Amino acid sequence: MTTRPSLAERLDLAVDGVLDGMSPGLAAAGAGVAAADRSLVEAAAALRSALPAAIVAPRFEARLGSRLSGAAVQPWILRHPGRLIVTGAVGSAVGVGVTAYAVWRSTRRSQGAAQRLLHR
Amino acid sequence: MTIEPRHREPSGHDPDLADVRAAQRDRAAFGTLYRRYVDRVYGYCFYLLGDHHDAEDVTERTFLSALAAVNRFRDDGATFRAWLFRIAHNELANTLRTRARHRTSSLDAVAEQPIDADPARLVGLADEGRRLRASLEMLPEDRRQVVVLRFVDGLSAREIGIVLGRSEGSVRVLQHRALRQLAELIGT
Numbered sequence: 001m002t003t004r005p006s007l008a009e010r011l012d013l014a015v016d017g018v019l020d021g022m023s024p025g026l027a028a029a030g031a032g033v034a035a036a037d038r039s040l041v042e043a044a045a046a047l048r049s050a051l052p053a054a055i056v057a058p059r060f061e062a063r064l065g066s067r068l069s070g071a072a073v074q075p076w077i078l079r080h081p082g083r084l085i086v087t088g089a090v091g092s093a094v095g096v097g098v099t100a101y102a103v104w105r106s107t108r109r110s111q112g113a114a115q116r117l118l119h120r
Numbered sequence: 121m122t123i124e125p126r127h128r129e130p131s132g133h134d135p136d137l138a139d140v141r142a143a144q145r146d147r148a149a150f151g152t153l154y155r156r157y158v159d160r161v162y163g164y165c166f167y168l169l170g171d172h173h174d175a176e177d178v179t180e181r182t183f184l185s186a187l188a189a190v191n192r193f194r195d196d197g198a199t200f201r202a203w204l205f206r207i208a209h210n211e212l213a214n215t216l217r218t219r220a221r222h223r224t225s226s227l228d229a230v231a232e233q234p235i236d237a238d239p240a241r242l243v244g245l246a247d248e249g250r251r252l253r254a255s256l257e258m259l260p261e262d263r264r265q266v267v268v269l270r271f272v273d274g275l276s277a278r279e280i281g282i283v284l285g286r287s288e289g290s291v292r293v294l295q296h297r298a299l300r301q302l303a304e305l306i307g308t
Binding site: 009 | 302303
């Protein structure tokens with residue numbers, strides 16, 4: 001046994017018809033909405049024409065679009081956190097090496113100067 | 121003659137799914153979904169807030185949240201657009217709560233009006249579109265949400281149910297009540 005759809009269900013079907021561009025009378029008849037309730041389908045049709053699709057301002061759309069692009073493209077370092085550790089380690093090693101070399105060079109220089117003074 | 125229901129694709133079919141998968145692999149591909157839905161999300165916000173700047177703010181927060189969460193979207197019955205409008209709905213609710221606290225917006229004045237505050241003023245408005253939009257503002261919040269999501273954004277009752285956290289049946293009942301109230305207000 002099949003039960004008849006409720007008025008809310010039939011009305012929803014009629015609204016589908018209205019949103020697809022059907023006239024209120026045709027949509028109501030197609031969905032099985034009784035003549036007494038046709039005013040509801042007419043209200044739906046009136047609503048459809050009274051509520052045009054809103055369009056965003058082009059400047060806003062462009063600004064938000066570029067903000068989303070910026071958020072979507074993460075810096076490579078954030079996408080691969082392992083690389084951050086390697087970069088830090090290599091950077092530190094280079095720094096230590098350069099400092100050690102500078103200390104060694106300055107020590108040698110000062111020793112050479114002292115020896116030259118002694119030989120005079 | 122019978123009418124085929126709209127937006128009732130076979131279960132599991134989401135027309136945006138391929139683009140969502142692309143955005144999950146590479147977030148730069150989210151732009152396709154953004155361009156497809158920016159006007160509709162903005163329209164939803166605008167018709168409910170009645171203010172361009174607030175609507176832009178909510179639209180912006182919606183898309184930034186959606187981009188941040190796109191990897192968490194699962195194809196488990198809810199379409200992408202229902203998921204997106206759910207985010208917009210939550211952002212909108214935050215804005216409306218803030219407005220209610222500060223009591224600064226024009227919508228506060230509308231919300232404080234009784235439902236049938238001044239039908240004579242409505243009848244006096246010559247333009248039917250203006251009359252309808254004014255009537256729409258007199259609907260209770262839940263009915264107004266259903267009307268905007270259905271008539272501006274073209275969502276199905278099932279999708280609206282996902283957005284608002286209600287059953288498909290209760291969305292149809294809200295739509296029925298909203299149309300009855302609007303028909304009485306505009307005298308169709």
